[in-house]
Amino acid sequence: MAPHSFTPVDIASMPRAEFAFPGPLRDRLVAAILGGAKTSTTGLVVDYEHEGDPLPDIGDRSVVVDSEGRPVAVIEVTDLRVVPLAQVDLAHVVDEGEGHSSVAEWREDHERFWHGEDMRAALEDPGFTVDDATPAVLERFRLVADLRRAGR
Template identity: 65%
Template sequence: MEIGGLSRVEFAFPGPLRDQLVAAILSGAKTSTSGLVVEYERENEPLPKVGQQLAVVDSEDRPVAVIELTELRVLPLAAVDLRHALDEGEGYQSVAEWRAGHESFWHSAEMRAELGDPGFTVNDDTLVLAQRFRLVRAVRG
């Protein structure tokens, strides 16, 4: 589904976590995000590209912002650095905190259902897509 000619991007699943992440994007606190490469592979989707603009949607599936990808790195989970963790805008103070929070999300029932694998787990070698972006504009309803 495209919004205004832009591909949409969802942060987490609809609900409190998405609301928190969208608010952090709109405030400028969140300038990076992490995804699993396996999500793209499972959906047979190409990885996003630097310079691509995306429409951020809220929990009600409404476009709320446009972001532009400024840096993309595919790296093993064990190689995620502190700068990336801090720039996620979720209050992490260390890579260990970031990893614990993300493992909890990636091991959730919702994520396992999305991946079609009830026993899905990540490890140090799991490939992560570390994305850096900038807020282009907020979208007013």
């Protein structure tokens, strides 16, 4: 990882990347990003639409925050695809760094998250479910800076 220095103003001006919800899952995902095991993530188009956020573009940088909301890393989007959930491939699954060895295992784990109370509350849809046709945002990224080492 090439050294980058970001000022507090740089960090404050970047969008936040929040993986999962605060708690143990976010802590594991952030650790996987910082450790280099996690280089992809999956979002849902409906979540971006609900939040009024545009889909990321290649080259976009964002600040990864931990469960306490502290900036811990800067990542940069290197690739982006929107595909039906049924088309998520094993390479993407493995690069998510969550230890899944099959697409089916990944899908089961992610459906548990997407169908959970936190996600349904965030989408303001108590009956929200995904299926094979649900548009998924497959994002690849690289770690640009570990802000913990920078003392931020």
